[in-house]
Every structure is written in structure tokens, then in C-alpha cells.
Amino acid sequence: MVIAAFRWGIIVDLKLSHVGFIDALYIEDGDDYVVGDTVRGHLTEFNPDMEKFWIRPPGQVPIADRYHRTPSGT
Numbered sequence: 001m002v003i004a005a006f007r008w009g010i011i012v013d014l015k016l017s018h019v020g021f022i023d024a025l026y027i028e029d030g031d032d033y034v035v036g037d038t039v040r041g042h043l044t045e046f047n048p049d050m051e052k053f054w055i056r057p058p059g060q061v062p063i064a065d066r067y068h069r070t071p072s073g074t
Contacts, residue, residue, distance in 0.1 A: 005033040012039060014053055021052045026060050 003019070004011040010033045012020035022033075022041065033039070041055035044062060056062055 002033050002035050002037045002039055005035060010039070012041075012055060014043075016053065018046075018051045018053060020055045021050075022055050022057060023063065025063055025066075026057050 001013045002010055003013045007024065009024050010022040010027070012022065014020045020041070020043070022039070027033070039055075039057070041057050043053055044056045045054040046052075047054065
């Protein structure tokens with residue numbers, strides 16, 4: 001469930017030891033995250049220093065993969 005929505009990311013209550021975080025890089029212009037809404041996603045990482053689980057929405061390419069891809073034809 002969304003507990004806070006900011007332009008820099010979405011905080012999600014996962015009913016786990018720490019909150020979940022959807023990075024702004026995964027938020028598209030047409031996305032409308034509203035406090036109280038239920039969201040789906042893939043748990044991709046836990047960062048103990050930040051005490052957050054990182055979440056990737058369905059259908060989104062992992063951020064690391066985005067940075068490592070080279071344009072075709074190069």
C-alpha cells in the first residue's frame with residue numbers, strides 16, 4: 001500500500017520489517033500513485049543502510065540493465 005508519494009519516489013508499506021521504495025526512475029509521466037492505493041512490484045534489493053526494500057513495478061526494466069544497454073548499431 002502506498003504510504004507517501006513524492007516526485008523523488010514512492011514509499012510503500014510492505015508489511016515487512018522496513019518500507020518499500022519505488023525509485024523515481026520507474027515512475028512514468030502518466031503514473032498516478034495515491035496514498036492508500038495498492039501497488040504491485042518486484043522486490044529487487046534490500047538496503048540495510050537505508051532500511052528500505054527497493055521495488056520495481058511490473059513491466060519495468062531494472063535500472064542496472066537500463067544503464068548497461070548500448071544502443072543497437074553501435
